[in-house]
Amino acid sequence: MAAGAATPAADRERGGRIRSALLTFLLVLPAGAWYLVLLIAPLAIITIFSFGVRAKNGGYAPAFVLDNYAAILGDLQKAAPFTASLSMAIGGTIGSLLIGLPLAYFIATRAGRRKGLFILLLVIPFWTSFLIRTYSWLIVLGPGSLGGFIGDLVGDDNFRILGTPVAVLIGLVYGYLPLMVFPLYVTLERMDRTLVEASKDLGAGRWATFRQVTLPIALPGLITGSILVFIPMMGEYVIPQILGYGRIYLVGNALVTDFLEARNWPAGSAKAVILIFVMLITVTFYTWFVNRGRKGREVSVL
Amino acid sequence: MTIAAPSPSPEAPLGGRAAHDVEIVDVTKRFGSVVAVDRMNLRIANGAFYSFLGPSGCGKTTTLRMIAGFEQPTSGEIMLAGQPVAGIPPYRRNVNTVFQHYALFPHMDVIQNVGYGLRQRNVGRTEELERAGRALELVRLTGYEHRRTWELSGGQQQRVALARALVNQPTVLLLDEPLGALDLKLRKEMQLELKALQQEVGITFVYVTHDQEEALTMSDVIIVMNEGRILQEGSPTELYERPVDTFVANFIGVSNPIKGKVTAFDAATHRAEIESAGGLRIAGVVTDRAARPAAGTEVTVAVRPERLRVDAAGTPEPEGSGWVSVPGRIEQGTYLGEQTEYRIATDVVGELIVRRQNAAGAAQHVGPGDAVVVRWQEEANLVLVD
Numbered sequence: 001m002a003a004g005a006a007t008p009a010a011d012r013e014r015g016g017r018i019r020s021a022l023l024t025f026l027l028v029l030p031a032g033a034w035y036l037v038l039l040i041a042p043l044a045i046i047t048i049f050s051f052g053v054r055a056k057n058g059g060y061a062p063a064f065v066l067d068n069y070a071a072i073l074g075d076l077q078k079a080a081p082f083t084a085s086l087s088m089a090i091g092g093t094i095g096s097l098l099i100g101l102p103l104a105y106f107i108a109t110r111a112g113r114r115k116g117l118f119i120l121l122l123v124i125p126f127w128t129s130f131l132i133r134t135y136s137w138l139i140v141l142g143p144g145s146l147g148g149f150i151g152d153l154v155g156d157d158n159f160r161i162l163g164t165p166v167a168v169l170i171g172l173v174y175g176y177l178p179l180m181v182f183p184l185y186v187t188l189e190r191m192d193r194t195l196v197e198a199s200k201d202l203g204a205g206r207w208a209t210f211r212q213v214t215l216p217i218a219l220p221g222l223i224t225g226s227i228l229v230f231i232p233m234m235g236e237y238v239i240p241q242i243l244g245y246g247r248i249y250l251v252g253n254a255l256v257t258d259f260l261e262a263r264n265w266p267a268g269s270a271k272a273v274i275l276i277f278v279m280l281i282t283v284t285f286y287t288w289f290v291n292r293g294r295k296g297r298e299v300s301v302l
Numbered sequence: 303m304t305i306a307a308p309s310p311s312p313e314a315p316l317g318g319r320a321a322h323d324v325e326i327v328d329v330t331k332r333f334g335s336v337v338a339v340d341r342m343n344l345r346i347a348n349g350a351f352y353s354f355l356g357p358s359g360c361g362k363t364t365t366l367r368m369i370a371g372f373e374q375p376t377s378g379e380i381m382l383a384g385q386p387v388a389g390i391p392p393y394r395r396n397v398n399t400v401f402q403h404y405a406l407f408p409h410m411d412v413i414q415n416v417g418y419g420l421r422q423r424n425v426g427r428t429e430e431l432e433r434a435g436r437a438l439e440l441v442r443l444t445g446y447e448h449r450r451t452w453e454l455s456g457g458q459q460q461r462v463a464l465a466r467a468l469v470n471q472p473t474v475l476l477l478d479e480p481l482g483a484l485d486l487k488l489r490k491e492m493q494l495e496l497k498a499l500q501q502e503v504g505i506t507f508v509y510v511t512h513d514q515e516e517a518l519t520m521s522d523v524i525i526v527m528n529e530g531r532i533l534q535e536g537s538p539t540e541l542y543e544r545p546v547d548t549f550v551a552n553f554i555g556v557s558n559p560i561k562g563k564v565t566a567f568d569a570a571t572h573r574a575e576i577e578s579a580g581g582l583r584i585a586g587v588v589t590d591r592a593a594r595p596a597a598g599t600e601v602t603v604a605v606r607p608e609r610l611r612v613d614a615a616g617t618p619e620p621e622g623s624g625w626v627s628v629p630g631r632i633e634q635g636t637y638l639g640e641q642t643e644y645r646i647a648t649d650v651v652g653e654l655i656v657r658r659q660n661a662a663g664a665a666q667h668v669g670p671g672d673a674v675v676v677r678w679q680e681e682a683n684l685v686l687v688d
């Protein structure tokens with residue numbers, strides 16, 4: 001088609017395209033502005049800060065140095081919060097999966113008419129403050145209840161749950177479980193139940209059916225759920241602070257130290273940037289790993 | 303190796319296959335207060351094409367699901383290849399199902415779907431691919447091995463489902479309204495194809511449908527069901543020529559019911575003489591071989607539309623004996639291509655439906671409003687005792 005051919009039809013077509021582009025722009029504008037202000041801008045600021053130096057009285061002074069990164073990457077001591085966060089987040093994700101998958105499966109396939117009730121039970125905790133719910137675990141896991149009870153069982157008076165990684169892990173799984181359950185529930189609920197019958201009809205037992213049919217079909221939900229819980233767990237600060245008595249030192253805690261206590265913004269910014277990269281790499285690898293060998297539609301999250 | 307009749311099962315008596323692939327003995331299935339299947343007794347002979355025919359909700363699917371092992375009978379017993387199967391789960395029964403909406407695994411391509419059953423039995427990769435490939439060849443889908451299932455048309459998905467079931471060489475293949483989701487033309491094609499396929503592989507097919515034409519086209523044996531019970535079991539011809547009661551007659555497409563009372567019954571010839579409500583005296587064979595209707599019994603005489611002829615009023619009776627003639631008036635004529643269907647109002651027996659061939663230069667033209675005589679030979683009368 002010649003570029004300059006201004007037939008009425010081409011004109012109309014061009015007018016339509018412009019209007020549709022304008023509409024798209026208007027529709028995307030609010031979300032776009034939101035992202036710009038709350039995601040892109042902070043990201044840019046943090047990246048810039050991470051190459052700066054600490055001002056005399058704390059905060060940020062412009063510069064271009066790699067010291068902040070070198071300090072973290074060169075000193076295993078400083079990298080420790082990252083490995084701690086990573087293992088906590090991975091452990092927490094696995095924990096949420098181990099509890100969330102059977103729960104979602106039960107609600108989606110076995111709960112019958114009580115489905116709504118179970119969903120409600122999952123949502124109700126969100127009506128109270130996250131802080132209050134986390135503090136209440138202090139009582140549940142404390143020496144007066146579960147902690148003491150298990151201590152009695154194993155015959156160790158000094159047995160404690162609070163202040164240990166286990167307490168933090170329990171808190172993480174508890175806090176983020178619904179984010180794992182909901183996407184899993186949605187995919188399982190949508191799954192055609194006759195597929196399970198077809199599998200059994202073709203000679204696969206319960207477990208074989210779960211492994212070869214239910215799980216692969218639930219995969220998109222599983223990936224979404226894992227990422228939804230993994231990302232906030234990586235940056236979690238409140239739960240390790242309360243249930244870990246601050247003894248479990250994660251990236252979140254390190255950031256608080258850098259920004260609020262040492263007032264070394266560039267060092268904190270460098271940690272934040274590294275945190276983002278760790279998360280990106282983990283999530284990308286995870287998605288690739290779970291999708292490998294699939295012949296059906298690829299599941300993508302990024 | 304072709305996909306042929308399964309080898310004799312080791313349990314079968316005298317080294318042969320049990321005479322019946324499926325036996326249903328006094329089976330009842332209740333869901334709460336609903337009786338889905340009511341004291342069913344049935345033996346399904348090897349290598350034949352059986353169809354369950356009946357209206358929606360009559361218990362066809364439930365019966366199939368009990369054979370497959372997805373439901374357990376409330377009472378009674380099901381035997382596969384001569385062995386009782388109570389408590390044996392679906393995955394250990396040598397039976398496969400073609401589901402109504404195909405139920406293809408969306409996360410697998412075509413060949414993976416077809417090989418699924420073989421993988422459960424660890425036949426090995428080479429054998430799996432070889433057998434799955436042959437099954438695809440059987441349903442004429444060679445070349446589609448690596449297609450995604452959702453890229454296929456309805457008919458192709460149906461064929462994949464068929465191949466996926468047949469590749470396991472089941473003793474019995476169960477098909478639950480497998481053509482229900484296809485359009486009419488494709489359905490007709492698939493009917494013939496399924497029938498040919500069944501004859502080729504020699505596996506017993508148990509087919510479920512609510513479409514009488516489908517059942518008549520494909521089946522060796524049709525089982526007509528209603529409200530959980532078997533009303534009649536027989537070949538298509540048998541059912542068409544000798545429906546045991548009005549329900550079967552209506553369902554199979556025999557119409558023109560004439561209500562009347564028995565005046566005499568001859569047990570030797572199994573014929574009854576009847577006086578209709580309108581005073582018409584006719585005679586005919588009582589279709590139900592077990593029935594011995596006494597005088598005064600209310601019966602229905604049915605005559606198939608294509609056995610009736612319609613003549614202009616005053617036309618002399620044709621040659622031969624045993625003609626029944628009923629005067630009437632044409633209310634409506636519907637052109638159906640090869641045939642024209644007339645609705646004719648009569649004083650003696652109410653409305654009659656007649657189908658007449660539109661052969662070139664055939665009988666005189668008649669149209670709505672014309673006075674006519676409807677005639678048929680007495681041998682066409684089917685006396686139905688309910």
Ligand SMILES: Nc1ncnc2c1ncn2[C@@H]1O[C@H](COP(=O)(O)OP(=O)(O)O)[C@@H](O)[C@H]1O
Binds near residue numbers: 333337356363364365
């Ligand atoms: N799982 C079930 N729970 C309760 N009632 C059922 C169930 N399955 C079937 N029924 C009832 O059993 C009867 C027969 O159903 P079905 O076998 O599906 O009939 P068909 O396949 O002939 O249409 C129906 O009344 C149906 O409502």
Ligand SMILES: [Mg+2]
Binds near residue numbers: 359364
């Ligand atoms: Mg059904």
